[in-house]
Amino acid sequence: MAWTWFHRLGSPPYIYSLAARLTPWFAWPAAALILGGLYGGLVLAPPDYQQGDGFRIIYVHAPSAWMSLMVYMTMAISAGVGLIWRMKVAHAVAASCAPVGASFTVCALVTGSLWGQPMWGTYWEWDPRLTSELILLFLYLGYMGLRSAMEDVQRADRSSAVLAVVGIVNVPIIHYSVTWWNSLHQAPSVMKLARPAMPASMLIPLLMMLLGFTLFFVAVLLVRLRGEILSRERSASWIREAVST
Amino acid sequence: MHRSAAAAAPRRAGAGALAMTSALAAARLTLVRDLRLAFRKRGQLVQPLVFFAIVTTLFPLAISPELSRLRDVAPGVLWVAALLSSLLALEFLFRDDAHDGTLEQYALSGQSLTWLLFAKTVAHWLLTGLPLAVMAPLAGLSLGVPASAVPGIVVSVAVGSVALSLIGSVGAALTLGVKRSGALLSLLTLPLSMPVLIFGARATELSIKGGDFSAPLQLLGALAVLGVTLAPLATAAAVRINLE
Amino acid sequence: MSEFFDMGGYAAYVWPSYGLTLIVVVLNIVWARRLLTRSREEARRRLAMRGGGDT
Numbered sequence: 001m002a003w004t005w006f007h008r009l010g011s012p013p014y015i016y017s018l019a020a021r022l023t024p025w026f027a028w029p030a031a032a033l034i035l036g037g038l039y040g041g042l043v044l045a046p047p048d049y050q051q052g053d054g055f056r057i058i059y060v061h062a063p064s065a066w067m068s069l070m071v072y073m074t075m076a077i078s079a080g081v082g083l084i085w086r087m088k089v090a091h092a093v094a095a096s097c098a099p100v101g102a103s104f105t106v107c108a109l110v111t112g113s114l115w116g117q118p119m120w121g122t123y124w125e126w127d128p129r130l131t132s133e134l135i136l137l138f139l140y141l142g143y144m145g146l147r148s149a150m151e152d153v154q155r156a157d158r159s160s161a162v163l164a165v166v167g168i169v170n171v172p173i174i175h176y177s178v179t180w181w182n183s184l185h186q187a188p189s190v191m192k193l194a195r196p197a198m199p200a201s202m203l204i205p206l207l208m209m210l211l212g213f214t215l216f217f218v219a220v221l222l223v224r225l226r227g228e229i230l231s232r233e234r235s236a237s238w239i240r241e242a243v244s245t
Numbered sequence: 246m247h248r249s250a251a252a253a254a255p256r257r258a259g260a261g262a263l264a265m266t267s268a269l270a271a272a273r274l275t276l277v278r279d280l281r282l283a284f285r286k287r288g289q290l291v292q293p294l295v296f297f298a299i300v301t302t303l304f305p306l307a308i309s310p311e312l313s314r315l316r317d318v319a320p321g322v323l324w325v326a327a328l329l330s331s332l333l334a335l336e337f338l339f340r341d342d343a344h345d346g347t348l349e350q351y352a353l354s355g356q357s358l359t360w361l362l363f364a365k366t367v368a369h370w371l372l373t374g375l376p377l378a379v380m381a382p383l384a385g386l387s388l389g390v391p392a393s394a395v396p397g398i399v400v401s402v403a404v405g406s407v408a409l410s411l412i413g414s415v416g417a418a419l420t421l422g423v424k425r426s427g428a429l430l431s432l433l434t435l436p437l438s439m440p441v442l443i444f445g446a447r448a449t450e451l452s453i454k455g456g457d458f459s460a461p462l463q464l465l466g467a468l469a470v471l472g473v474t475l476a477p478l479a480t481a482a483a484v485r486i487n488l489e
Numbered sequence: 490m491s492e493f494f495d496m497g498g499y500a501a502y503v504w505p506s507y508g509l510t511l512i513v514v515v516l517n518i519v520w521a522r523r524l525l526t527r528s529r530e531e532a533r534r535r536l537a538m539r540g541g542g543d544t
Contacts, residue, residue, distance in 0.1 A: 150422060173440050178439075
């Protein structure tokens with residue numbers, strides 16, 4: 001059957017051992033890419049003609065901002081899968097995502113504001129990107145708050161899944177409304193990330209960092225996932241083997 | 246004592262009559278029942294409105310009594326106050342019915358839970374959103390808003406509060422199983438309400454300046470329509486999860 | 490070398506950004522490992538409490 005792979009994905013012992021085996025395959029490439037990206041971004045890339053060396057913050061700010069959004073999408077999609085197919089493993093993935101995403105959202109906010117100080121002359125500007133990022137942090141905090149308020153894991157899983165799905169429907173609306181709001185009140189943002197004319201020596205380290213952070217997220221997710229699966233499987237006999245080593 | 250006994254009578258009658266009616270008729274019954282119950286507890290009913298009046302009074306005291314300065318911040322003041330007042334009433338949206346088992350009866354009645362909860366949300370809007378839309382211009386006038394802005398404020402608050410009630414119903418349903426849910430409810434609801442705040446305040450600002458506010462009003466309407474189509478489904482799913 | 494650390498006068502913004510990101514990355518590794526260790530211990534404790542009896 002073509003669907004067996006899908007059923008196996010729903011099997012906690014299979015996922016537990018698969019996650020353990022896969023983790024190094026994501027962790028080491030992530031480390032290599034991030035170290036390479038750091039060298040390329042801090043040493044090899046030339047200073048920006050406008051922002052000097054200050055632009056190098058992009059190599060940590062952009063991956064953090066990318067993580068905040070990508071992790072939220074992963075969380076909402078797996079929450080939706082968990083709701084629809086009642087898949088325990090999918091709920092465990094969603095639960096593993098939130099703290100990772102929230103921490104990188106904080107990182108994106110702080111690095112964005114550290115970048116803003118030399119570029120705008122102020123640590124905080126109500127720039128659409130930073131504002132959306134702040135609202136995204138609130139969404140993460142709401143998700144984590146709802147989870148921690150519920151003692152029963154299953155109820156927490158399913159309630160927070162509804163919230164995550166409602167949140168992902170709202171993310172584009174929030175982004176659009178914030179951009180619209182901002183365009184009314186001030187001139188377009190000074191800080192433009194996606195300049196098409198970025199030379200390869202600047203762009204390649206950035207892409208390496210983006211890919212490296214993504215792989216890092218997968219590696220962290222796989223480790224967290226094993227913990228979440230263990231705490232959900234109360235009385236399965238396979239756990240004895242899993243924790244005996 | 247006397248009052249609570251009287252309140253309990255339509256509660257039971259409402260749930261019992263549901264079994265053999267169509268979805269729309271059942272929703273209408275629920276709506277009528279909720280309105281009737283709400284008018285029995287007038288104290289609770291006016292609380293959000295009093296809250297709204299108090300919050301809008303705080304701003305002149307905190308900023309300045311000059312109407313020219315207040316006029317500039319009036320859209321923000323009105324919308325933040327409306328958002329918080331709508332939130333204040335949300336905690337009671339499903340609470341009593343969850344405690345006395347009415348929600349469980351709804352879930353077991355064979356009727357569409359989505360429609361029944363939508364009816365309850367409509368009742369919430371009729372009891373808080375609509376009165377707020379009437380109160381907002383009064384508060385606006387005290388903040389130096391010209392009389393010509395009144396229609397714009399009424400329409401934008403009326404439409405925007407539809408979306409607020411719907412977003413809030415999802416939050417209220419999600420926090421049903423949580424004790425002392427007030428702070429959590431606002432943490433869940435406020436970030437999702439920010440687009441409504443943005444478009445609503447813009448529509449109000451334009452109507453104060455005498456401009457054409459149809460663009461933000463249409464966006465508010467779009468949010469309300471989106472809310473009507475999606476929020477009741479999420480609310481019903483959340484209520485089911487928390488009843489189990 | 491000191492030129493590198495000076496970052497063209499932007500050192501006060503560049504290095505804290507990289508430092509914070511490093512902290513966040515390390516914290517994520519630590520949290521993930523701690524979650525796994527704790528749930529392993531928890532599972533062991535549950536199994537021990539059942540006194541070796543299987544499910």
